[in-house]
Amino acid sequence: MKRIIGPVALSIAAMFALVGFGCGGGGGGGDTPPVTPPSQSLQGTYSLVGFDLDYSNGTTINENSPVITSWSGTMKIGTDTISQSFVINNTPFAATGTATITWTTAGVAGIAHITDQTGTHDVAFTISGNNLTTYSGVMDSGTPGITVEEYDHWNKISDSLSPEREGSVTEKSDEQAFTGKHWIAELFVP
Numbered sequence: 001m002k003r004i005i006g007p008v009a010l011s012i013a014a015m016f017a018l019v020g021f022g023c024g025g026g027g028g029g030g031d032t033p034p035v036t037p038p039s040q041s042l043q044g045t046y047s048l049v050g051f052d053l054d055y056s057n058g059t060t061i062n063e064n065s066p067v068i069t070s071w072s073g074t075m076k077i078g079t080d081t082i083s084q085s086f087v088i089n090n091t092p093f094a095a096t097g098t099a100t101i102t103w104t105t106a107g108v109a110g111i112a113h114i115t116d117q118t119g120t121h122d123v124a125f126t127i128s129g130n131n132l133t134t135y136s137g138v139m140d141s142g143t144p145g146i147t148v149e150e151y152d153h154w155n156k157i158s159d160s161l162s163p164e165r166e167g168s169v170t171e172k173s174d175e176q177a178f179t180g181k182h183w184i185a186e187l188f189v190p
Helices: none
Strands: 044-055 060-062 071-077 083-086 090-104 107-115 119-128 131-140 147-158
Touching: none
Parallel strands: none
Antiparallel strands: 044 060, 044 071, 044 147, 071 083, 083 090, 090 107, 107 119, 119 131, 131 147
């Protein structure tokens, strides 16, 4: 598969990540704000724990695929804002925007209506406890006649939006992130 760098739409599906688990304790001085443990609220900080890219030609890419050499992501959902940052195969990308949530099943499923620098995007999601899954819908894959659907899996690590505890299974990049990207699938052509 060829790797391309293209725009990625901000989404609750790509909705926020940085692979890390657990919650840190309260701050013991310095400028670090105290950590608020996760609750059932949608607002907070999420760590990317996995993803699935399902192409209409039968190709599937996930975090365990050989074409994925490194990955991490963080998503932060505020009362009316959303931001996400990813590093996939050492390529960083990020998006920030406003978000309005419409619940289709109260406390279980909904749609995030996101507006960012590239326009307006609707991202479906489901949440169960601290586990959030975002869904891209059917998108053009960049290859004529082939579509892709992306599922991003997140774990809520805090109710706060501060960078209190960020861990990763991958190395981080100091390079400037590409902005306006929304989906991991936009980095790959099947």
